[in-house]
Amino acid sequence: MFTGLVQAVGQLQRCSGGVELLVPADAGLDPAALALGDSVAVDGVCLTVTQRSAHGFKADVSEETLARTTLAAKADRRGWVNLEPALRLADRLGGHLVSGHVDGQGTVVAVEQQPASWRLVLRWTNPAYGRYVCEKASVAVDGISLTVADCSADGAEFWIAVIPHTWNTTTLQQLRLGDAVNLEADLLAKYTERLLAWRGQAGEASGSRRSEGLITPGWLAEHGWS
CATH class of the missing domain: 2.40.30.20 (Elongation Factor Tu (Ef-tu); domain 3)
Known part of the structure; x- marks a missing residue:
C-alpha cells in the first residue's frame, strides 16, 4: 500500500x-x-x-x-x-490510499501554467472509469496523489490543480499534450461499488425490493430511515 x-x-x-x-x-x-x-x-x-x-x-x-x-x-x-x-503502518497517510494497481491509462488534454499552480487536464482512455471520478475525489496520476478540481458529467475528463512543490519534484513537469499517464481511481470508490452491486444481487435472490445495488427511498424507509 x-x-x-x-x-x-x-x-x-x-x-x-x-x-x-x-x-x-x-x-x-x-x-x-x-x-x-x-x-x-x-x-x-x-x-x-x-x-x-x-x-x-x-x-x-x-x-x-x-x-x-x-x-x-x-x-x-x-x-x-x-x-x-511501500507505506509502513506507523507512517503518516499524507495523500490517500493507493494500491499500486493501475486501472488504466489516461491522456494529457491540456497543461496550463497559472499564477499559483498548473492546470492539468486528463482524459481516461477507457471512459467507463469516469464513474469513479467526482469533484474533490482523489486520483493517482503516475503514482502521485492528486485531487480532482472538476470533471465532465461522466467523469471521463477531469482537471487537477498542481501546486509548485508537486510540479517541481515529480515527473508532471515533463508532461506534454497527448502524453499517456497511469491512472488509479480511488480504492474506496471501487470497493463501495462492488459491495453495493453484490448486496443488490443478494437482495434480488431473496426477493428484496432492492435491485442492482441501488439505494432507493423505499430501501431507506425499509431500514428505518425517514
Missing part, C-alpha cells in the same frame, strides 16, 4: 526479465535501504524488488502490467518515473 507521496524520481530501462531503475544519488531514495521482496511504486505501479545494486534496483514485470501501463514505453526510451516505497 502507498500514499501517493512521491519520494524520488528515477530512470527506467529494460533488462532481462523485467525493468531496472537507476536512482540518482541525491534522489531521496537509497536503494541500499530496500530489501529483496520490498514493494516500490514505479509511476504508480506496484513492483517487487528482485535485485539491488549501488545505483538502483531491478523488478520483474508481468505481461498484464506492461499492457495496462506506460512502463513499456518509458523503459524503451529510458524515461523518468516517480518512486515511492
